[in-house]
Amino acid sequence: SGDGGDGDSETTAGGGSDGTETTDETDGTETTGGESTPTVALSVPSLEFTFFARMENAFEQAQSDGLISSESSFYDASNNQSNQVSAVETAISNEVDFLMISAITAEGVINAIQQANDADIPVVAIDRNISQGETVTYVASDNVQLGQRSTELCLSFMEANGDGDSYDVVQLEGTPGASVTNDRGEGFQNAVSENDSLNQLATQTGEFSTQNALSVMEDFITQYGDEIDGVFCQNDLMALGAHQALRNANMSVPVTGIDGTEAWVEQFSDNEYYGTLAQLPEEMVTTAIESGKAHLAGEDVEDTITIEGLEVTQDNASDYLSDYFG
Amino acid sequence: MSQSVASGYRNRFTVSAISQYGPIIGLVGLYVAFSLLNDRFLTVGNQMNVLQQVSIIGIMAIGVTFPILCAEIDLSIAQVMEVAGLTVATLAVGARLFEGSAVPVPIAILAGLSVGAAFGAVSGYVTARFGVPSFMTTLAVLFLADGLGLIVSGNRPIIGLPESITNIGGSRLFGLPSIVLVFFSLLVVSQLMLSYTKFGQYIYAIGGDRQSAERMGINVAAVRLGTLVISGTFAAVAGLVTLGRLGSAVPTMGAGLLLPPIAAVILGGADLFGGSGNMVGTLIGVLILGVLQNGLNLMGVGPSGQLVAQGIVLMLAVLANVSGEN
Amino acid sequence: MSQSVASGYRNRFTVSAISQYGPIIGLVGLYVAFSLLNDRFLTVGNQMNVLQQVSIIGIMAIGVTFPILCAEIDLSIAQVMEVAGLTVATLAVGARLFEGSAVPVPIAILAGLSVGAAFGAVSGYVTARFGVPSFMTTLAVLFLADGLGLIVSGNRPIIGLPESITNIGGSRLFGLPSIVLVFFSLLVVSQLMLSYTKFGQYIYAIGGDRQSAERMGINVAAVRLGTLVISGTFAAVAGLVTLGRLGSAVPTMGAGLLLPPIAAVILGGADLFGGSGNMVGTLIGVLILGVLQNGLNLMGVGPSGQLVAQGIVLMLAVLANVSGEN
Amino acid sequence: MANVSGRDGEYVVEMEGITKTFGEVVALEDVTLRLRRNEVLALAGDNGAGKSTLIKCLAGALQPDSGTIRIDGDVVSIDTPRRAKDLGIETTFQDLAVAGNLTVTQNIFLGREMVTGPNSLLGILDKKSMRKRARELLDDLEIDVDIDEKVENLSGGERQLVSISRTLLSDPEIVIMDEPTSALSVEGAERVLELIARMQSQGISIILISHNLDYVRRAADRIHVLHQGHSAGVIDGDDADQDDIVKRMVGGMPEEERNERAADA
Amino acid sequence: MANVSGRDGEYVVEMEGITKTFGEVVALEDVTLRLRRNEVLALAGDNGAGKSTLIKCLAGALQPDSGTIRIDGDVVSIDTPRRAKDLGIETTFQDLAVAGNLTVTQNIFLGREMVTGPNSLLGILDKKSMRKRARELLDDLEIDVDIDEKVENLSGGERQLVSISRTLLSDPEIVIMDEPTSALSVEGAERVLELIARMQSQGISIILISHNLDYVRRAADRIHVLHQGHSAGVIDGDDADQDDIVKRMVGGMPEEERNERAADA
Numbered sequence A: 001s002g003d004g005g006d007g008d009s010e011t012t013a014g015g016g017s018d019g020t021e022t023t024d025e026t027d028g029t030e031t032t033g034g035e036s037t038p039t040v041a042l043s044v045p046s047l048e049f050t051f052f053a054r055m056e057n058a059f060e061q062a063q064s065d066g067l068i069s070s071e072s073s074f075y076d077a078s079n080n081q082s083n084q085v086s087a088v089e090t091a092i093s094n095e096v097d098f099l100m101i102s103a104i105t106a107e108g109v110i111n112a113i114q115q116a117n118d119a120d121i122p123v124v125a126i127d128r129n130i131s132q133g134e135t136v137t138y139v140a141s142d143n144v145q146l147g148q149r150s151t152e153l154c155l156s157f158m159e160a161n162g163d164g165d166s167y168d169v170v171q172l173e174g175t176p177g178a179s180v181t182n183d184r185g186e187g188f189q190n191a192v193s194e195n196d197s198l199n200q201l202a203t204q205t206g207e208f209s210t211q212n213a214l215s216v217m218e219d220f221i222t223q224y225g226d227e228i229d230g231v232f233c234q235n236d237l238m239a240l241g242a243h244q245a246l247r248n249a250n251m252s253v254p255v256t257g258i259d260g261t262e263a264w265v266e267q268f269s270d271n272e273y274y275g276t277l278a279q280l281p282e283e284m285v286t287t288a289i290e291s292g293k294a295h296l297a298g299e300d301v302e303d304t305i306t307i308e309g310l311e312v313t314q315d316n317a318s319d320y321l322s323d324y325f326g
Numbered sequence B, C: 001m002s003q004s005v006a007s008g009y010r011n012r013f014t015v016s017a018i019s020q021y022g023p024i025i026g027l028v029g030l031y032v033a034f035s036l037l038n039d040r041f042l043t044v045g046n047q048m049n050v051l052q053q054v055s056i057i058g059i060m061a062i063g064v065t066f067p068i069l070c071a072e073i074d075l076s077i078a079q080v081m082e083v084a085g086l087t088v089a090t091l092a093v094g095a096r097l098f099e100g101s102a103v104p105v106p107i108a109i110l111a112g113l114s115v116g117a118a119f120g121a122v123s124g125y126v127t128a129r130f131g132v133p134s135f136m137t138t139l140a141v142l143f144l145a146d147g148l149g150l151i152v153s154g155n156r157p158i159i160g161l162p163e164s165i166t167n168i169g170g171s172r173l174f175g176l177p178s179i180v181l182v183f184f185s186l187l188v189v190s191q192l193m194l195s196y197t198k199f200g201q202y203i204y205a206i207g208g209d210r211q212s213a214e215r216m217g218i219n220v221a222a223v224r225l226g227t228l229v230i231s232g233t234f235a236a237v238a239g240l241v242t243l244g245r246l247g248s249a250v251p252t253m254g255a256g257l258l259l260p261p262i263a264a265v266i267l268g269g270a271d272l273f274g275g276s277g278n279m280v281g282t283l284i285g286v287l288i289l290g291v292l293q294n295g296l297n298l299m300g301v302g303p304s305g306q307l308v309a310q311g312i313v314l315m316l317a318v319l320a321n322v323s324g325e326n
Numbered sequence D, E: 001m002a003n004v005s006g007r008d009g010e011y012v013v014e015m016e017g018i019t020k021t022f023g024e025v026v027a028l029e030d031v032t033l034r035l036r037r038n039e040v041l042a043l044a045g046d047n048g049a050g051k052s053t054l055i056k057c058l059a060g061a062l063q064p065d066s067g068t069i070r071i072d073g074d075v076v077s078i079d080t081p082r083r084a085k086d087l088g089i090e091t092t093f094q095d096l097a098v099a100g101n102l103t104v105t106q107n108i109f110l111g112r113e114m115v116t117g118p119n120s121l122l123g124i125l126d127k128k129s130m131r132k133r134a135r136e137l138l139d140d141l142e143i144d145v146d147i148d149e150k151v152e153n154l155s156g157g158e159r160q161l162v163s164i165s166r167t168l169l170s171d172p173e174i175v176i177m178d179e180p181t182s183a184l185s186v187e188g189a190e191r192v193l194e195l196i197a198r199m200q201s202q203g204i205s206i207i208l209i210s211h212n213l214d215y216v217r218r219a220a221d222r223i224h225v226l227h228q229g230h231s232a233g234v235i236d237g238d239d240a241d242q243d244d245i246v247k248r249m250v251g252g253m254p255e256e257e258r259n260e261r262a263a264d265a
């Protein structure tokens, strides 16, 4: 792995169209035939995560571009499992044309999805999958892969930065119990076991939050000091915290995250050993909408559409920023 | 006791209605408003949804009404709910901590409820015996239960639960969702307990004036302990029915469930400092929270608008409640 | 008032030390234990870290001590902290809601603090004027502030803050982290206010027995309002220094910060029902929570072990506190 | 009646036609009470007659349902205890308004603390002066309690004495005392009677509620008897005989008097 | 002394050498109090003398620092009010232990509710019977309050009457009344005195604390005077003269008596 580079993203699935371009095509809907502006719903785990805030923006963009109707609703579950189930139920009551969902946990919405299936409302899973029930497709990054690639990106930085033959990395995990945490952790472990030069020094939860990550990183520094060769964070908000702790301790080691959050990428300009694996939530949303509409139009849609994570480092940071946040 | 004069001397007027008549104004107002604003709001289907959506919080709210009436608090309910649900699930399926040692469903359920009762007993004992404020003991139990939940579940969701478990919270009986039936049964039993048993009477006496109650010969320690055991047990029941509602056991299923049940109790007119309130009030409080969210969801109000609307409407609803009392 | 006899009649003995002498036992115990268990725990550097790590919670805890002493509660502090910090950041940088309309730093800071005070004034007014429990009014403000935070920040981190802002919480003065200095200054000022002003005295009087205080001619409404304005303002200060600590403004920076400050206050020996407690107690409570987490982090205890350990140690610490009092 | 009220009129307080109900309970019905300038007016009546309710209306702790209150001839609305204090009315409540968690000194000064610098909510307490003054005050009243003790730790009588001593600090025009001697020893009660006499000599007008008819007869210029929420007549202290008072307390206003009144109206 | 205690001994309660301090405050020092079977023993003393503290030690509300308590000749440790009740000791506290947020009926029965079915914490309240019995009880005592009113809404005297009426329900062996008449009208106080006489005639032994020396002399067989935490002697009720009592209250035990005692020891 380790592709990336240009700002254009690829979709591995043949059925998916290029999301970034579709957003620009106002008449794109007509090509799918059928209902031109469906009423849809999108339920996400929590707007606490910038990642989902970007989805919200993409959703609103799609609304104003006329890809979906203005009655479409966006639901924030505030990380509360019952809230998400309620949101799905409400969407069913509102008889949406199809439902997009990023499940807090894959298993937490089993019944809700069952209800949607029973009501013949198509479901598109996005970013976080669901474990049971019928879906049109699953549009997402591969989180295990993201974890592994980001860890390996960190390793490549460490190799470039140092000269030893073994490197000690610490990991900052996301919310305990969340599927992304488990998946990215698995990817991290894969990287550790596949690369002999890579050792896990410590793992602690930063709960996907900047200030928790900051405190934990401070304590890591106290405990391990110079032993730390690099930091892998399961998302970019935590990378910001780790960065701050390292800066305060006058240390400079590679840090990688996941997400491609603007604020983190902006730190790259004066640090060549910072990086992230950008997810492309905007593209996930538009792709999901495309797929849902295609399904309504009776077309076949691939079971999974993987939006490949985009490796962002100092090299391509400014391109990335101007492509996605310009 | 340091209650203001103004609220004291009207009690006679509204007799026991004081905490029922008041809060209901806010609820009725919400119903009128949402009925006018949205056609689907007052449909049977949607009202059934609302009931289902509030049931888990409702069960926890009923449970925590006991300690609150007794001038105690229980901060551990969300985590106890989680660990109890996870215990039932892992035991029944024979997964994770109990890999390969599945037990019959009734025993799994009993174990789950016992876990809830046991946690309540721990905080209750330390509070009643040593006079440690329940705020602190239940906070400690919050951590304990959260940790145990991670251990029991290995941090991962559990699926494939036997129907005999998921039916408790996820089936229909006499055309009503079973979870709603569980909620209402517990509500009725609890109100009867409060109104017609010595235990109920003592809760009010202790909540009103602990020292006087003690001097009048009440076994204060037993009652304080009892209220916390009840709230732990009810939290466990909430965990059990959640399995049916979600269709799985998820290690994060308690997230965001600390404040709403307690808020519902206070919204229902109970005094946070003990001695007044009842289960009908709690029901109304639960419904206000549930209807508010459901109505805003139906209207498709976006996340930030929803928060602002919730804040404003909540403020108005409590104002209506309080002026309804006076 | 319904305080048990046992806790009442020793007051004379320990004079005002009651809530200082007690809680300190738990803290000293923690220090001894962690010093034995880990070499780096008692280093100057780590102790400085602990102070830094507790400062934000500490500032919020000091603020919320005022309402708690007055038998009120403030549930909105975490969201108020967030929205105030985001307001300062977006105004100073001219981003998001204030895109292109940057204002001078002092004005941005003033605006942020005013937002905090204003939210406190809203809940304080409704509580003091209409007798709505502060639990409910501050819960409503919690939603309002959360929503406003989303609107102000667009849910994205804001970086590139001017140094004049980040220095407030992120620089060093006389060899001490500035955030710690802010914390201790506020602590001292607050304790002086409690001990030596009419306002402080009235807080205790009202917290002890509101009706009596009113009958003795105290302007109860003004004092109740005042305590909530203070806690809102202090939460805003916490938001401001958080910008320095994190080096950026993150929309999630309030997450998980509701319970710890309140817990610290109670852990420090204040009565949740008002009338007793002080800032020194709050400091001790804050330190107990901070040291516990720091020590466990240093020892490399994993997430679930950490939760369990926190639960057990917290239970022991409060037990020690209470037996220290008796 | 204009000539008997106003700043120099005969009556310093006129409560007229006061009615107060609590739900279905009628605590007071059309009660009229007038306090003459500089007199000690006793308010007597059986338990539950409405004495405390009546004076709470004057002290700002309760709002009457109907009726008017005149102070120095001016109609006033006394919506809070603070307002009553502003009008010069100082009250010792039956269920002692004290802050148990504060010390004796703090209680004595609560609401009118001595401060150094500007007197606002943020005024700096002059603790030393207050302790000194409190000590003097209690010595003066021969009250032997530790001024730094929390009030909740005092004995019942001591607590009552502290509450009474509060009235002395504010230079009031009108003092209301609801059962000020109920928890006091014979000695303590004597001191309170002396205090009442002293206040009267300083020009203060006083309403005294007490079940001790002995004390009432000794201290009061006139005795206003309440019976089940109604006036049962006012008796001159000098020719008050215990039997007459008790008869009114138990049976209400004598038939004759009631008829007289009816004729008057 | 063995012959004067025990089930049939002279003394039903013997508190010996009771000392109780609160921090630096010595509330009681080496106080000995003996209650004879079936007598009314009054406990008199100035405010703050230690009367309430002493009886709280017997009622289980406080633990003495040292000293022993014998009930019917057996040494007992009374660590809670519940324990006191189990020993047959029923108490009316000076600062009324009542639950303001409960009704009169509920207060009267609190802790010993009538239930249908098994009598556990989950016993089903027999509300009807309790209301009936409460009504009877209050009628019997001529207490005119609404049995369904919340106690916090009662007048001071009414509240006290409710608290007193509680003592009658439990069939106690020993009754302690701390200032039971302080808030009562003359009428009300008379009824309480009658009640005390009635209880005595039923074989109950009674400790009565009151500042009303009139009532004390009428009701008590013996009067135990406390002075600043020390015994100031026990006087026979029959030849008690008010001056002697007051002298002891104010000055403590007379010199002669103290010397006698010293000689005894």
Ligand SMILES: Nc1ncnc2c1ncn2[C@@H]1O[C@H](COP(=O)(O)OP(=O)(O)OP(=O)(O)O)[C@@H](O)[C@H]1O
Binding pocket: B008, B009, B010, B012, D022, D025, D026, D027, D045, D046, D047, D048, D049, D050, D051, D052, D053, D054, D094, E152, E153, E154, E155, E156, E157, E158, E183, E185
């Ligand atoms: N808040 C209230 N709610 C209902 N009833 C009340 C309330 N306050 C007083 N009452 C009733 O009003 C009547 C008068 O009460 P009040 O306290 O004025 O009596 P009082 O004359 O002061 O009696 P006492 O001598 O016992 O103090 C009583 O019957 C009492 O029960």
Ligand SMILES: Nc1ncnc2c1ncn2[C@@H]1O[C@H](COP(=O)(O)OP(=O)(O)OP(=O)(O)O)[C@@H](O)[C@H]1O
Binding pocket: C008, C009, C010, C012, D152, D153, D154, D155, D156, D157, D158, D183, D185, E022, E025, E026, E027, E045, E046, E047, E048, E049, E050, E051, E052, E053, E054, E094
């Ligand atoms: N909890 C306490 N803490 C400190 N001092 C106390 C406490 N309780 C009582 N005291 C002191 O002990 C002394 C005796 O008090 P006690 O209540 O026994 O007096 P009493 O004889 O009942 O007086 P009264 O007639 O006023 O009721 C008083 O000086 C009182 O201040």
Ligand SMILES: O[C@@H]1[C@H](O)[C@H](O)CO[C@H]1O
Binding pocket: A049, A050, A051, A052, A127, A128, A180, A208, A234, A235, A236, A258, A259, A279
């Ligand atoms: O993929 C997203 C983001 O990485 C976010 O930071 C946390 O939730 C995950 O689902």
Ligand SMILES: [Mg+2]
Binding pocket: D051, D052, D053, D094, D178, E155, E156, E157
């Ligand atoms: Mg009265």
Ligand SMILES: [Mg+2]
Binding pocket: D155, D156, D157, E051, E052, E053, E094, E178
């Ligand atoms: Mg006493």
